Amino acid sequence: MSDPRLFARHFRDPKSWSAWRVFLATLFGLPLDSDQLALFRECTGRDAPNPAGYHEADLVIGRRGGKSFILALIAVFLATVRTWTHYLAPGERATIMVIAADRKQARTILRYAKGLLSETPMLKPLIEAERSEAIDLSNRVTIEVHSASFRSTRGYTIIAALCDEAAFWRSDESANPDVEILNALRPGLASIPDGLLLIASSPYARKGALWTAYRKHFGQNSPVFVWQAATRIMNPTISQGVIDTAYEEDPASADAEYGAQFRTDVEGFVTLEVVQACISSGIRERAPSSRWRYKAFTDPSGGSKDSFTLGIAHREGDSAVLDCLREVRPPFSPESVVAEFAQVLRSYRVTRVTGDRYAGEWPREQFRKHGISFDVSAKPKSDLYRDVLPLLNSRRVELLDQAKLTNQFVGLERRTARGGRDSIDHAPGAHDDLCNAAAGAILTAYGADRSRLRMFTVVDGLASGSGGIELDPKTGRPIDQEPARVRWVKVNEADVPAIRGPN
Structure with a gap:
């Protein structure tokens, strides 16, 4: 030197x-x-x-x-x-x-x-x-x-x-x-x-x-x-003013970028073990069946940077089953991908697909040309990931055996903003197109065919909340009740209008 x-x-x-x-x-x-x-x-x-x-x-x-x-x-x-x-x-x-x-x-x-x-x-x-x-x-x-x-x-x-x-x-x-x-x-x-x-x-x-x-x-x-x-x-x-501005805009990010401190507001979202426990080993795609009612979710892309992905799933008992997951990587013609995905959707008897707000009206118009209705998701992808986590943790999801999907799920990160609100997204330089489509399809399918079923605790015929029964806040189960007197039942809320309560 x-x-x-x-x-x-x-x-x-x-x-x-x-x-x-x-x-x-x-x-x-x-x-x-x-x-x-x-x-x-x-x-x-x-x-x-x-x-x-x-x-x-x-x-x-x-x-x-x-x-x-x-x-x-x-x-x-x-x-x-x-x-x-x-x-x-x-x-x-x-x-x-x-x-x-x-x-x-x-x-x-x-x-x-x-x-x-x-x-x-x-x-x-x-x-x-x-x-x-x-x-x-x-x-x-x-x-x-x-x-x-x-x-x-x-x-x-x-x-x-x-x-x-x-x-x-x-x-x-x-x-x-x-x-x-x-x-x-x-x-x-x-x-x-x-x-x-x-x-x-x-x-x-x-x-x-x-x-x-x-x-x-x-x-x-x-x-x-x-x-x-x-x-x-x-x-x-390096200008101190540039660094000061970065700290004003996002202190946690600037402390890592310029202060060389590891971030405490970024943590892993879901573990590899949890995801692997939900994988149906050796199954990369499930063929359509007349037994099930399928739901679909898509993550559109313009064809130059991100992948265009499609997920199809159905509900089976108390679980959501991912049946099909397709990805087209850039570069591609978005119109051609929509035509290809519409054909896949028809094979599963799906005439309506949900997707994010990407590109405004464009996905609706393209899917409509092929007889597929496009609904804009009410939830951003961060909320989709948050809501699918309990299903993953409780193994109420059956995933496909696709390594890229697994890697994208375990690569998700939970970040805490200055206002205290959490967001879930992929790491810098990574992608989440497949797991976005998968999570959307799983939640859409899991919410389908539900006749507003709720869980109620019944003790000697009294529903929780109506008989002065104290519930454990963690489990929702009655405290200090004999096991023989406690049972769990599913009831249709519309048929039992007198029952009320958060459980």
Whole structure:
């Protein structure tokens, strides 16, 4: 960073990069002066660094703190200044992996790395080949972009794995969990004694591998060191006014984005175990049957970004059964998808579909062309998720065996707004099109064919509320009544007009 033959011109303002110099000195085992040691203690919660440096570190850094550029700097330093050929078999290449939630995001670091290499005369001759997602160097090192997958990251000899925005990777409830990705990387690093695993992100919810590492290692003298710092500590050029405005608009979000604090207002909505207990194993779709009355719900899309989805379900006893779930991913023609879905609806004898308020009158017109009435849902999707949760928890839902549906359900998050109101939605960068259609279909079907049945407690012929019977507020059952005298019955409210009460 100081050598004019290498990268000095990219770090001309010493104050702007002073905090990053302390981080890098800690990572690579360089000495710290008294001022640097004070910053180290502030950002790590530790008394002193390991003089030998570290092979694994987690960076919890506020947005625009400069972490992507520093990861690129580390990648270029490791790829060019250090020598790795003595660890490699004939024909083998060492790989520096740049990993993000998707390849587009990872290419940001790769572009920085290409710039550092191509704009440094001493290093430019090392470039052997440049590809859209990789740089091959003549010293048998490749800097390469990878998506966050525990399958595609196996089989490499890795000298460094640089994981960007890891807080937004899928957590351990998904089909491609972050912890399994990191577990897949570590064996690839094991054959290189100086291999380096860096996990960097602005924080988000208190879940996933980054939160686990923070909780386990921050402030502890462990082999993994965690560095936590707000945006302006790492990058003082960011305007304080921008940050102040963000705090005024949404303090909880700004505290994570710029203050580098994990959010306490975002929690998981439903567990993997609950969803799996509702899945009909091996059944991806149920054929139409004349026995059932089917209901449908759709989540329309314009065809450029989100999927267009359709769910069909029926009620069976005290359960709702999901029969059909269709998804068309973009790009597509919305009119063609409506025609396709209308054909599916007719096969289930459905002439009316419910959907959200997307695009105003457009879905109504399109479905009407095919003889299908379109009703606008009275509830936003957050309310649909809230209302379907008790059915999932009590196993009164039979879901289809579709991994994507499972992942979307367990990926939902409950957020608490400043006014105290909860909302339920997908995580940033994720989708919920399938589970929105499924939840809507389940609730529409569950509400069908109900002749306003209510539960009443009957004790010696007296309904609850009419005989001075005290009910347990949690269970709704009578308190201090002999079991033989208590029974549960279903009655039609219209036939027993004298019965009143909330139970």
